[in-house]
Amino acid sequence: MSEESLATDPADPDLLRLRDVTVRFGGLVALDAVSLSVPPGRVTGVIGPNGAGKTTLFNVVCGFVRPQAGELRWRGRVLSRHRPHDLARLGIARTLQGVGLFPGLTVLENVMVGADRHARAGFLADLLALPRADRDERALRERALARLESLGVAEVADRLPGELSYGVCKRVALARALVGDPDLLLLDEPAAGLSAGEIAELAELIRGLRDDLAVVLVEHHMDLVMDVCDRVLVLDFGKVIAHGTPAEVRDDPAVVAAYLGEEVRDADAEAGGTRQSASEVPGA
Numbered sequence: 001m002s003e004e005s006l007a008t009d010p011a012d013p014d015l016l017r018l019r020d021v022t023v024r025f026g027g028l029v030a031l032d033a034v035s036l037s038v039p040p041g042r043v044t045g046v047i048g049p050n051g052a053g054k055t056t057l058f059n060v061v062c063g064f065v066r067p068q069a070g071e072l073r074w075r076g077r078v079l080s081r082h083r084p085h086d087l088a089r090l091g092i093a094r095t096l097q098g099v100g101l102f103p104g105l106t107v108l109e110n111v112m113v114g115a116d117r118h119a120r121a122g123f124l125a126d127l128l129a130l131p132r133a134d135r136d137e138r139a140l141r142e143r144a145l146a147r148l149e150s151l152g153v154a155e156v157a158d159r160l161p162g163e164l165s166y167g168v169c170k171r172v173a174l175a176r177a178l179v180g181d182p183d184l185l186l187l188d189e190p191a192a193g194l195s196a197g198e199i200a201e202l203a204e205l206i207r208g209l210r211d212d213l214a215v216v217l218v219e220h221h222m223d224l225v226m227d228v229c230d231r232v233l234v235l236d237f238g239k240v241i242a243h244g245t246p247a248e249v250r251d252d253p254a255v256v257a258a259y260l261g262e263e264v265r266d267a268d269a270e271a272g273g274t275r276q277s278a279s280e281v282p283g284a
């Protein structure tokens with residue numbers, strides 16, 4: 001990837017832009033000509049019933065999945081061959097479903113792992129224990145601690161993830177994503193597994209991030225989406241069925257129909273209630 005791709009195109013104010021992105025898995029169209037603009041300083045939500053294509057869209061942005069058609073632009077420049085390991089250098093961070101912390105590393109070490117965008121020391125410097133590596137390690141440690149502090153979990157810096165509650169681990173995972181000072185944060189279902197109180201705290205955290213970066217939030221939990229998003233894109237069967245403010249999409253008949261359709265499918269499936277509850281349906 002050339003350095004040119006890190007520069008911003010002044011003619012394009014959006015950080016990230018997808019245009020007519022199509023992804024097929026065999027005969028199944030997971031994304032059907034999906035377009036999305038992500039401006040800086042805003043929280044953009046991506047919602048939709050199960051199987052709508054949310055994770056696929058997330059994976060396209062991360063470079064896990066290549067679209068068969070359409071275009072992805074970062075800072076106005078086309079991204080066509082990026083891989084997940086390019087994200088940090090581009091200024092894009094992500095949290096995945098679950099927490100994904102390394103169980104054998106302390107909380108602080110887990111957060112330091114996320115800082116490679118600004119870590120200067122290379123492998124050779126580490127190997128030879130050169131002074132620059134020491135300096136960089138100290139600076140990295142301080143930045144990681146500051147991130148933990150800003151998320152209210154600095155006191156667990158020396159603990160192992162297995163000793164901590166799920167909610168605290170989620171905050172640590174967020175600290176790890178933020179320690180590289182990204183311009184865009186992709187959050188994949190951050191509310192999953194959290195209590196109502198923890199979700200309220202998460203909403204507060206996400207709103208606070210807006211000053212520094214753009215956020216794309218893929219989420220089932222509608223209260224959170226409606227609470228924190230500036231704009232919301234609604235997918236159903238891979239197509240964009242609505243796009244607008246939370247209030248606009250909540251009242252959109254196509255959105256209500258898509259979620260009601262899912263309720264009916266869930267009721268038909270009956271068995272274990274593993275899908276969304278009525279309280280997660282917009283407008284319910």
Ligand SMILES: Nc1ncnc2c1ncn2[C@@H]1O[C@H](COP(=O)(O)OP(=O)(O)OP(=O)(O)O)[C@@H](O)[C@H]1O
Nearest residue numbers: 025028029030048049050051052053054055056057
């Ligand atoms: N690697 C894959 N191979 C084949 N089909 C896939 C693959 N990944 C996703 N799909 C299919 O693509 C469609 C969209 O899936 P996706 O996971 O993006 O939806 P989603 O909105 O994230 O769903 P959920 O809310 O259940 O996580 C689904 O029908 C899914 O079965």
